[in-house]
Structures are given as C-alpha cells and as structure tokens.
Amino acid sequence: MKSVGDNIKQSRVALGLSQAAAAKKLNISTPAFCKIETGQTDLNVSRLMQIAKTFKVTVTQLLSGDQKEATSTEEVITLKSELIEKEEEINKLRKKVIDLYDKLGM
Incomplete structure (x- = not known):
C-alpha cells in the first residue's frame, strides 16, 4: 500500500x-x-x-491513491434516477410473480 x-x-x-x-x-x-x-x-x-x-x-x-476521476454530481443524479427506474421495474415483476402464484393456487 x-x-x-x-x-x-x-x-x-x-x-x-x-x-x-x-x-x-x-x-x-x-x-x-x-x-x-x-x-x-x-x-x-x-x-x-x-x-x-x-x-x-x-x-x-x-x-x-485512486487516481480515477471522482464521479460528477451529474453522473450521481443520473445513476440514482436509473436505480429508481430499475427498482420500479423489479416491483412490477414481483407483482406479476405474485399474481401468477395466485392464479396457480399456490
């Protein structure tokens, strides 16, 4: 180090x-x-x-010692927005899985 x-x-x-x-x-x-x-x-x-x-x-x-450029504020905002979109997509998929379980009577 x-x-x-x-x-x-x-x-x-x-x-x-x-x-x-x-x-x-x-x-x-x-x-x-x-x-x-x-x-x-x-x-x-x-x-x-x-x-x-x-x-x-x-x-x-x-x-x-990490010489990579720090992530800009704009990048952080964009990444947070993408994360929120992905979380919403995951929640929709979870709901579909639950609905399928209900239809199958499980």
Missing part, C-alpha cells in the same frame, strides 16, 4: 510539476514539500486540502 506522500508525488508528477514548482504553488519551501512526499512530515487536514485543491484531485484520491 502506498503512503499519502507517494500519492501526493504521483499527483504532482501527473501534473508535470517539479518538487520546487509544487512547493511554490503551495507557498512552502522545496525541502518542506520534499518532507511531505517522503512522509517525514505529518500532514494536517488543511494542508492536505490545500494540496488536493492545488493538484486538482480530491482528498480521498490523495489518501487512497
């Missing part, structure tokens, strides 16, 4: 940033940023959020 520092490095490299450039964007020194990537510095939540925002990833992506 990769560390948070490794995940930060992966995100930085994906953006094509050097450690110095990343440090500059975060308004910290290059050695301070290097310590973050190597795990020598414990991160607080606000610094983690700042890094996520700067690197255009979610905090979850930095913590987990």
